[in-house]
Amino acid sequence: MTYANSVSYTISATQGGGRHKRWNYTDSDESHDIPTVLRDFFAEQCITSKQHLDDWCGNEKRTKLYNYVKNKAPEHWNKLKVPESSVRYYYEIKLTGFKISKQ
DSSP, rough: OSSSSEEEEEEEEOOTOEEEEEEEEEOOTTTTTHHHHHHHHHHHTTOHHHHHHHHHHGTHHHHHHHHHHHHOOOOHOOOHSSSSHEEEEEEEEETTTTTTOOO
């Protein structure tokens, strides 16, 4: 079973030879990948079409969306050579109004 917020701990040795527990709280947003972040974002904002996405992005164009995804999925973002293309592929498939849309 997977939980939205997981807690893990490690036991490490200190310089004096004592031991202590260090708790690492894992925020669910940090462990997400790009498609998960976009799916959740589109659901929260009720974005179902290119026009809705254009309205949300406003004058910042897609840079606003890329920055949002970069902040929500930094680990996945940094693993990719061109993460913007992954974001673009996902929204072009999922939202209506694009040539490759599957909706």
